[in-house]
Every structure is written in C-alpha cells, then in structure tokens.
Amino acid sequence: MAVTDVADPFDMSLAAISKHLTILTRAGLISQEKRGRVKWCKLEPDAMRNASIWMQSFGQFEAVNLDAFEQFLKQELQD
Amino acid sequence: MAVTDVADPFDMSLAAISKHLTILTRAGLISQEKRGRVKWCKLEPDAMRNASIWMQSFGQFEAVNLDAFEQFLKQELQD
DNA sequence: GCAATATTCAACCAAATGGTTGACGATTTA
DNA sequence: TAAATCGTCAACCATTTGGTTGAATATTGC
Incomplete structure (x- = not known):
C-alpha cells in the first residue's frame, strides 16, 4: 500500500x-x-510477537507478585 | 501490593x-x-486479552490488505 | 519538457504528557 | 493524643507529542 x-x-x-x-x-x-x-x-507479521507473548503472561502471576511484574519491567527497560 | x-x-x-x-x-x-x-x-489478569488477541492477528492478512487494518483501527477508535 | 504526483523536510504551534512540590485528609502507631 | 505514615490533590513546569504549512526533491505521465 x-x-x-x-x-x-x-x-x-x-x-x-x-x-x-x-x-x-x-x-x-x-x-x-x-x-x-x-x-x-x-x-511486518511477526512484529508484535514478543508483545503478544508478554501480554498473554500478564496476570498469570498471583496478585501478590507485582514484584515479579516490576522485575520484568525493569528488564524490559534495560533491553 | x-x-x-x-x-x-x-x-x-x-x-x-x-x-x-x-x-x-x-x-x-x-x-x-x-x-x-x-x-x-x-x-487484572484478563485486562490485555483483547489486545493480545488482536496482536496475534497482526500480519495475518496479505500485505495488500492494509485496508483491512485501517478498517480495524477505525472500528477500534469508534469503540 | 513541463506539469502533476509522491513524499519528505524544516519550522512552527498547540495540546498532551510526565514529573515535582507543598498542602491536606485519613489512618495507624507509639 | 500527637507524630508518623499513606496517598491524593492542585498548581506548576519542562518535555514530548502530534499536527500544520510551505518548500523542496524525485519520479512519472502527458
């Protein structure tokens, strides 16, 4: 297009x-x-693959694990 | 938390x-x-379900179908 | 060969975003 | 009972975002 x-x-x-x-x-x-x-x-078909995978994991943790979420965000920010 | x-x-x-x-x-x-x-x-565990589903569909169309992509975006914006 | 088309660039501007500070109210702790 | 803690609010400010316009370049069509 x-x-x-x-x-x-x-x-x-x-x-x-x-x-x-x-x-x-x-x-x-x-x-x-x-x-x-x-x-x-x-x-680009695969462009959002990683984001989609990450979103699928969203909420898989127990609510108490916002620590894990924060760690993930920190890691992502470092990337 | x-x-x-x-x-x-x-x-x-x-x-x-x-x-x-x-x-x-x-x-x-x-x-x-x-x-x-x-x-x-x-x-909220299910919060990103719709976004994740949409992302999985990203790129499934033939490249020529940016029209479909645009229609989708319009529809999403109306929501 | 020139007009038309496609696209980007630079400059500009308004709106939105993302943070701070100090003050405040609600609740808890000593 | 007063100090400490938790969290929000309003006001403020700097930066970023998101658009425009006019100009410019490259390419195409007549």
Missing part, C-alpha cells in the same frame, strides 16, 4: 501520515520499499 | 506513582482496594 493510500482515509496532512509511518518503520511494525516515486508499505 | 511498595523501586515521587496507578486503574489493567490508610493494588 502506498503512502498516499494509507493517508487517504484520514482527515490529516500527508506530512503527518509520513511522520507516523516513519515511526512505525523504526519500530519494526511495518516495512517500506521505494519503487520510483512511490513508497510501498507493508505490515 | 501497596502503593508505597509499588513506588519503592522507582526514583520518583509518590505523587507521580499515584498518578500512574490511577491511569492503570482507569484502563482496567489493575484494581485497587483501600483497607485503612493503605491502598492495595493487583493486576
């Missing part, structure tokens, strides 16, 4: 969409390939 | 932690129960 196609349904400037797509690319959620003057964007 | 216990490992004010916990409560990610002067916090 081209950048202008992504932008089409939104009531905001192309420059703003371009900014968002840059962030999504940097986050690894989408990838972009330039062919001619058009940049083609596509989703 | 009490609010002060949550705050303990972080190098920031209790007021800031309290703000964050208010947001997490409002988001349904944790719940809080006051007993005496202490507020006990616990994770």
Whole structure:
C-alpha cells in the first residue's frame, strides 16, 4: 500500500501520515520499499510477537507478585 | 501490593506513582482496594486479552490488505 | 519538457504528557 | 493524643507529542 493510500482515509496532512509511518518503520511494525516515486508499505507479521507473548503472561502471576511484574519491567527497560 | 511498595523501586515521587496507578486503574489493567490508610493494588489478569488477541492477528492478512487494518483501527477508535 | 504526483523536510504551534512540590485528609502507631 | 505514615490533590513546569504549512526533491505521465 502506498503512502498516499494509507493517508487517504484520514482527515490529516500527508506530512503527518509520513511522520507516523516513519515511526512505525523504526519500530519494526511495518516495512517500506521505494519503487520510483512511490513508497510501498507493508505490515511486518511477526512484529508484535514478543508483545503478544508478554501480554498473554500478564496476570498469570498471583496478585501478590507485582514484584515479579516490576522485575520484568525493569528488564524490559534495560533491553 | 501497596502503593508505597509499588513506588519503592522507582526514583520518583509518590505523587507521580499515584498518578500512574490511577491511569492503570482507569484502563482496567489493575484494581485497587483501600483497607485503612493503605491502598492495595493487583493486576487484572484478563485486562490485555483483547489486545493480545488482536496482536496475534497482526500480519495475518496479505500485505495488500492494509485496508483491512485501517478498517480495524477505525472500528477500534469508534469503540 | 513541463506539469502533476509522491513524499519528505524544516519550522512552527498547540495540546498532551510526565514529573515535582507543598498542602491536606485519613489512618495507624507509639 | 500527637507524630508518623499513606496517598491524593492542585498548581506548576519542562518535555514530548502530534499536527500544520510551505518548500523542496524525485519520479512519472502527458
């Protein structure tokens, strides 16, 4: 999907969409390939795998274990 | 886990932690129960179920289907 | 060859976020 | 009973975010 196609349904400037797509690319959620003057964007299927796995574990601990949660967050912040 | 216990490992004010916990409560990610002067916090286990399910679906579409992704986002924004 | 299209950039601005401090009220402890 | 503790509130401030506009570059189409 081209950048202008992504932008089409939104009531905001192309420059703003371009900014968002840059962030999504940097986050690894989408990838972009330039062919001619058009940049083609596509989703990266595995991009949220780790986040999804982490979310599935959310709450698996006993409520008392916010310590474990905090440790996890610290570790994630270090990454 | 009490609010002060949550705050303990972080190098920031209790007021800031309290703000964050208010947001997490409002988001349904944790719940809080006051007993005496202490507020006990616990994770809500199912809080991220919908997000996790959505993330698992991320990328399942053909790359051409950013349309479907957009429709999904619109729908989510309406919710 | 020039106009149109696609896209980004820089500069700008308003709104939102994320923290602090000091004060305060409720509860507990000594 | 007073001090200590727990937690929130309001006000404030700096930073970040999220958008715009106009200009610019690269590419395509007529």
